[in-house]
Amino acid sequence: MTQPPTIKQSYIDLLGMELICAAPKCRHSKLLPLQNFADDDTVITIAKRARCSKCGGKSVNVAPRWRPMKGSGLPV
Numbered sequence: 001m002t003q004p005p006t007i008k009q010s011y012i013d014l015l016g017m018e019l020i021c022a023a024p025k026c027r028h029s030k031l032l033p034l035q036n037f038a039d040d041d042t043v044i045t046i047a048k049r050a051r052c053s054k055c056g057g058k059s060v061n062v063a064p065r066w067r068p069m070k071g072s073g074l075p076v
Helices: 007-013 043-049
Strands: 014-021 029-033 060-066
Touching: 007 014, 014 043, 043 060
Parallel strands: none
Antiparallel strands: 014 029, 014 060
16 A cells, blocks of 8 residues: 655645644634645644644544646636
8 A cells, every 4th residue: 555645745736734623513724834744744644633723623634735737727
């Protein structure tokens, strides 16, 4: 089984990591810059230690926020 890419391996293509609280009554979300993470972190390692800053919940979804592709019409 292949290992998930690390922050360092994906650094050029990432804007940051979006963390979204999974608590139905909260759903707080925040985009954290890559400087908040170690080079060898992965989405999995970040999710294991994530905690919602609003409600304190430990059920947090983590998703990479990729840079828009050139020519997509989105600001780069």
